[in-house]
Amino acid sequence: MKFYIIHEGFYEGVQARIDLLKSACVKMGLKVFCVDSLDFDYSKLPKLSKQDLLYNISSGSQTLVSLLLNDEVTTFYKKNPNLNLITSTTEWTIIHTKAKLPQPKTIFHLTKNRVILKAYIDFLGGFPLIIKSPGGSRGIGTIKIETWQNLISTVDYLVTTPDSFIMREFIHADYGARVIVLGNEVILSKKFYFQENDFRNAPILSATHYEPMEIDEPTKQLCIKAVHLANLEMAGVDLLFERETGKPYLLEINFPTGFQSFMDDPQPVLTKMIQHLINKANRYE
Ligand SMILES: Nc1ncnc2c1ncn2[C@@H]1O[C@H](COP(=O)(O)OP(=O)(O)O)[C@@H](O)[C@H]1O
Ligand SMILES: [Mg+2]
Known part of the structure; x- marks a missing residue:
């Protein structure tokens, strides 16, 4: 069985994740292929089978993962999608909102229209409120807004950027x-x-x-x-x-998820994750 670890370059913490996952895989008898989607020969795409385990360990690599996905390859998806189009956790927040899970109230669009903004502030329960960028992690891109002037001066700029933002109720x-x-x-x-x-x-x-x-x-x-x-x-x-x-x-x-919360004892968590994929690959359907 082979484990394909996909990553897009190296931002802070990614090398440590790769090293930990790699060594856990090797301990469990798996062959590991670590693929940097920025430095990969796309003319030599492998065709992955059920016995291949695939995990995109860091943010990015959407195109490579989409190319590698098929009905066979073993992943953490319940059902493998044809394309991996998710670029931000906000997209899942839309699903969670429709399912009415308990979350901070959310507006999925930012505007500089003062009248609509006032309605949004009412909807979100007043100040403070949160503006969140789509691709951030570790809270970088999560902005706390305390006043009306703070809001309009931030929003007037943010709407000129290519990103799309959400506004959220602040949870104390x-x-x-x-x-x-x-x-x-x-x-x-x-x-x-x-x-x-x-x-x-x-x-x-x-x-x-x-x-x-x-x-x-x-x-x-x-x-x-x-x-x-x-x-x-x-x-x-x-x-x-x-x-x-x-x-x-x-x-x-x-998803993918960072390892920071179990850095003190990574082995048990990683072993369970890998074993889950091995069991899935060995299951007859
Ligand atoms: N609606 C909110 N109310 C209060 N604090 C928040 C809210 N959203 C985010 N935060 C704070 O910002 C941190 C990062 O937010 P999160 O939504 O997990 O973004 P990221 O994608 O950057 O991890 C949270 O751990 C929390 O401390
Ligand atoms: Mg978070």
Whole structure:
């Protein structure tokens, strides 16, 4: 059995992810092919079979992954799509909104129209509110807006950029959680606090801190549902727990997902993920 790790270049943390996954695969007797989609000969595309395990370990590589996907290859998708068109976790947020999962209220479009903006502020419950860019991670691109002038001066600029943004209700919380879903289970739940003088938990990678956390069954089911609705069997789920009520809010699901929340003990999590794919590849249909 072969494990194809796909990545697009190297942003911070990607090399460490590759090294960890590679060594876990080798320990489990798998042959590993690590493919950088920026530095790959597209005239020599392999045809992947059920015995090939495919995981795109970092953001990007949409085209290569689309080219490699077929009905056979073993992946973390429930059903392999023909194309991997997802470029931002916001697209899954649309699915979660339609399924009415508990999330911050969201407006999926940004405008500088003052009248419409006022209606959006009402819809989102007033200030503060969040503006979020599509492709960011670790909270970089997640912007907190506190006042009307802060909003209009930011929006007037953002609408001139090629990105599209969403606006979200601000959830007042003291902590959140990163949850890893695999199949029908939660295999990891870790609590995170916000970085010093920040409302975000991870903008400075080296200052990111997670601690073990028990989550209750309904919260687990929320995470599992959020992942399955996205046609996935594995993803990292971000939650915030509202300060007043303790109610969990789904922020987003991440696929691929970072390893930061289990860096203290990566082997058990990675072994479960790899074993899941091996079992799937060995299943007769
Ligand atoms: N609606 C919100 N209300 C309050 N804080 C938020 C909200 N959305 C995001 N955050 C903060 O920003 C962090 C990053 O947000 P997230 O949606 O997970 O974006 P990213 O894609 O960058 O990981 C969260 O961990 C949380 O601390
Ligand atoms: Mg996140």
